[in-house]
Amino acid sequence: MPGAAPMDSCPGEEGEALTIPPLRLSEKFHLFVSYSSVDATWTHGLISRLEADHMGLRVCLHERDFTPGRNVLENMAECIHQSQKVLLVLSQDFVQSRWCLLEADLSLFGSCLERKPVVPILLRPCRVPLHLSHLTYLEATDSRFYNKLVQLLCTPNHQVASSPRALRPTSPLYSGKPLLTLNCINRDSLPSWRVGTFSTLVVPDPLKEVLEDPEVYRRAVGILNGVQSPRSCLRYVGCRVTLGILLIFLSMGSIIPPLILGLRPNPPAQHLLLIAANIFFCPLLLVLAVSTLCWFRRFSKRKMREVVLRVGEANLLLAGHSVLMGCETLNKLHFVYVLLGDCRRVFLQASDGEALFREALLQFSCSYACCLAHAHFPLCKDVAGARGHQELGLCFCQFVSLQLKRRGGLGVNPV
Template identity: 80%
Template sequence: MDSCPGEEGMALAIPPLRQSEKFHLFVSYSSMDAAWTHMLISRLEATHAGLRVCLHQRDFTPGRNVLENIADCIHQSQKVLLVLSQDFVQSRWCLLEADLSLFGYCLERKPVIPVLLRPCQVPLHLSHLTYLEATDSRFYNKVVQLLCTPNHRLARSLPGLRPVPSLYSGKTLLTLNCINRDILPSWKVGTFSTLSIPDPLKEVLEDPEVYKHAVGILNGVQSPRSCLRYLGCRIVLGIFLILLAMLSVFLIVVSGLDQENPGGSVFHIATVSVFVCLLFVVLAVNSLCWFRRFSKRKMQELVLRVGEANQLLARHSVLLGCETMNKLYFVFVLLEDCRRAFLQAPDGEALFQEALLRFSSAYACCLVHAHFPLCEDAAGAQGHLELGLCFCQFVSLQLKKTGGSG
């Protein structure tokens, strides 16, 4: 399987193009991976005379709509190669090309060859595909093998492909950054786009209005409005209060020395000076720390709003999580078994909704990071997930930690 038939001692036979085909291979990649992709294509074209590879910068028709160029070039190609990386996943054009290639594959049985250049979170609509690893020592030979194999035989000749993990309970679907995250101050609550549902969520959220409603709940959280939200203002106020304390002490000492019997008021001067100094120092420190406490309360408010959104999303096996004010995590998690566990108690549905409100954000973040700080306390307890803690276990541990009751 190292090479296609006839590789030993003779040139490889690239399948001839049919009448409706112009290219042997359409390559979809991120601009960040252009150097690696061009090196691979140059090697293929230099080794195999007559190989026609479609690259957008040289083969797209100038003046035509980009969508028409992509669709036509995929349609006119024998095979499609996807260079997968996190940059590819985050590129809307690359994802569009991937969608069109899969559409063409479904209609014409056009082979799609995913190449994993760097580890990445593969979108759900690509997760059923298998891929070649660019780090494999036999990677180039395997690519050549696929190119040499006619399409009707390719399904029986795929060399050592490994399936991407399928959708499972606890899988991270999407990390969503707020609008203008790179220029957003740390004290400001992010605003998240509701124009359209992101591609990774379309597999599980069929109704876009559910997504828009859930994210709209979070967008209702207002940013702090006090001028103390700025670090510069807090520092200036703190310095002013410290200087005011020093001035007050100085004035007290001077006024004490003006008395006829200064020795008798030394204790009084020292006491007042220490009191005034401590008072202003405490005010200065309070001013510096005020915004941190305010931000913590604002974060608690945002977590509660995430809980409200999760009360809507949980019906669709999706939970939201947030650890900062400008980033959201979407996790696919099956909660029906946990819900039935809650329903065994009186007012079980109300308890389940309260648990979603209070604990679902933290639970989603634990699933994202695959880390449960209290999981050793649940050793031996039966849960509803094969890996990690199920939601009802997590809620039980949180209540135990805070001394609450379920």
């Protein structure tokens, strides 16, 4: 805008000069900011930078601009009505605390939000409520985040909806959401007996939303990559079949000598010795032949048990980031987003609760993650009593409780 002070201008994406839209008579603020007190430091730093770079910018913060003595909801509704745009700093703390005020009486200022551009900033991954899932958001981790935000602030309200370059649809997280199915390296060319190796060079995009530290992903997948493939020659089908057939012929051949020798006059003791040897060696060779032919089946079960335990070890790292890993085969992984805080508190009610929770993660987190990935819980029909902590399907403590009951142990009662 001609004549505007340089400090009130901001560069656009293409290098053009933009200005902060002037306030109308009914407006007092360019921006209303809603955030959790946990995120206050980050939010105040952002607002300070915006106000320092653009002195004409007026931002409404509740601690300095709300009218003392008035109801919080009334203050929020009035300030939203007097602001050009609404900025939401999204995090799990915000969803659980700050936004619940808006849910409490949405009718009070729902019409205000419908007429105002709402710009959510995804500060940390969180489970976005359904009434916010239609919005688009800016990522605080984006290297161009600040420039995109300034461009939006400099864009008149009627043009924001038609300027989606800086925004992208949000994929709301919820407890139990499948994030990713990861195949191992060269999965199509791997022989069936080989344990898959998974890449740790980069964190897959769906996991970047929840794993802030790439090292956590590398360490977790590295634990699984430590499972060794077999070195026995029996891993080859040709070797198993050849050896199995040879053992079968040997078992059949062990029957012939007693028959031939039985036609000759021999002492009774020698006849008894031949019969005993035949009774011992013939079944033994048959068992070895069948075992050889079934070697791969036995190996797969034993190796899968090892993989499941390794996945449990990896989940000890991932659970703190609300992620669990599951594995049904030797060359495919499932990653799911799941909140375990409530289930963990159930375990902590028992003595040595923390140790019990870790043991449950080691033993059962792999199969639980697979159930979440497929949205199928075979034991769901066996659940009776209190509702668990998961909206869809079984929560972790319910799942563990049912598994322990099937094994004859004591279950965990979700509350």
